[in-house]
Amino acid sequence: MKRLVILGGGESGVGTALLGKAKGFEVFVSDKGKIKDKYKDVLVKNEIEWEEAQHTESKILNADVVMKSPGIPDKAPLVKQLVENGVSVISEIEFAAQFTTATIVGITGSNGKTTTASLAYHILNQEINVGLAGNIGDSFAKQVLEDDFKNYVLEISSFQLDGVVDFNPDIAVITNITPDHLDRYNYNFEEYIASKFRIAMNQTKDDYLIYDADDDVLVDWLEKHPVQSKLLPFSLVKKIENGAYLDKENIKITIDNNQIIMPTKDLALEGKHNIKNAMAASTVAHLLKIRKQTIRESLENFQGVEHRLEHVLKINKVQYINDSKATNVNATYYALESMSAPTVWIVGGVDKGNGYQELYPFVNTKVKAIICLGVDNEKLLENFSNMVDVIVETQFMSEAVKIAYKIAEAGDNVLLSPACASFDLFENYEERGRQFKDAVRNL
Structure with missing residues (x-):
């Protein structure tokens, strides 16, 4: 034994x-x-x-x-x-995969993987027998034992990929790669990229790799380290022969000369990054022969992921938005990019070696006040104190929300998008998000 x-x-x-x-x-x-x-x-x-x-x-x-x-x-x-x-x-993914013959969709990336996995599952679940697991929901191993689904959508982190040997998803998705968790990779970005690409290392010519063709990190890596699988890129700016691209207001997806067209104006999720998530999830669905109508309807009625740009409440015409899942700068970049009103921004936590420069243009144009919510806010103060009139520090969520309530005026947004890990003041990003929502409801 x-x-x-x-x-x-x-x-x-x-x-x-x-x-x-x-x-x-x-x-x-x-x-x-x-x-x-x-x-x-x-x-x-x-x-x-x-x-x-x-x-x-x-x-x-x-x-x-x-x-x-x-x-x-x-x-x-x-x-x-x-x-x-x-x-x-x-890792659990490696252990459990050997006991199932299901079709596996593996999704990784620095940002967007939870939304893409949840969206792909939401579409597939309308027509086929599918489980959602990995970094999300019930354990993959337990589902293999108890449910024995014919298909799985797995959200997979780089840490889980570090523990794979023979794991080979039929369809792999890499949403993007930006510096994150570098503390676990000897502060070496190349090591982190290599870790993400382990998702495709055992793929054969019968498998597919879906990836963001606008992400230079991905494109450069694939040029230097070719994979066996069939490539299906997606892009907002380039025309793609095989894969997905944005043509004015429409997403066009072509696989083996079979094309489907999706209007973006009715997407339930806002922001450019969510068009990309929709492209990736729809490409998966198209590969698995889901009907166009089903894909379209699913994109229109998808509710989004908790703690990811989640609209909590409107109070006195101020919208409170919970983006606690933004645990790195790139995630917060997308959040600030999608703000269309003056924003009171709640930020801070455990810094993973962040560089905040890419946020400067948004902070200069969209952010009216910053509330630093962390044990050590020095770096945030250094970066942003000359950019906004109001920048304050606190270590309590309830206080952060009360300050935001005082500052915000009708038509403004209050955005919790921390750009940092949560472990200094909270158990995890979920607890941080729940505290934010409770504090807003108690205003």
Whole structure:
């Protein structure tokens, strides 16, 4: 009996434990922190051995295969030791994929991957049997065990891709690549790009890679490191023979001479970046033979993703917008770009080595006041204090929203788009977004 050790007792860890047990592995789950009660109950009920608040090396180093949670860096001493001992350390995506024959759509990128994955799933779900997993929703491994969908849309982070060996999606999507998480990649952008492109490394000529042809990082990388798969680029500015492009107000998608045309004026999501997300998701749907009418209707009625440019409430003609999911500068760039009214901007958190220069034009033209919400706001103050009349600091969401309420006038926007990670003041970006929404509702 092979021994499967799982590092991290969260959604992906517990899902993998269930699948591993069902497939005849001897399973042990180890978490350095506390395991949430809801996950503990599942482990106990399924008689899976586990530990928390420690890693017992004698029970881990004897593994045949280790699945580690994406949050644990490759540099962790225990992980290094396992690798040195020749133990295969993989991600949940790699482990679960070997137990399904489903068609897999894998979506990665620095920004837009959650929206693109949710949108693709929303379209496909109208006509075919499909699951949504990866970085989003229920664990992929658990779905493979319990639901056995015929198709999966997987949102995949670079950390998950670092742990793949044979994983090969039938359709891969790379939305874009901008500097993010560089703290995990030795502050080397090339390493981070290589990590994202692992999504296509096992693809064959029968598979597809959909990518943004306007992103120089992607285009240059593909020139230097060709892939086996068929390329289907999308673009807002170039005419694309095979793939998707914007022709005035219409998205045109051509695959093997079969063309569909989608008007953009009725897209539920606003902003140029969402036209790109719509192109990527529609190309996936077109490949999987979804009807044009279904694609069109789905693009028009898609509700968007929580914490991503989410319109919360209008109070005294001021629109409050929750973009807590903007954990890097590029995401906030899209948010500010799509603002069409004077904006009070709430920003800040854990800086991942951000450069804010690309935001200057928007801050100069659209932002009337900045509220810094972080433990250390020095860099924000350095960058922006000469650009706006009002810049204040706080460490409480409720206070940030009250200040915004005082500053904003009828017709303005109040935008939470932090451009940073949330871990200094919040558990995660979801908690940050929920606190914002609660504070707005309590005004």
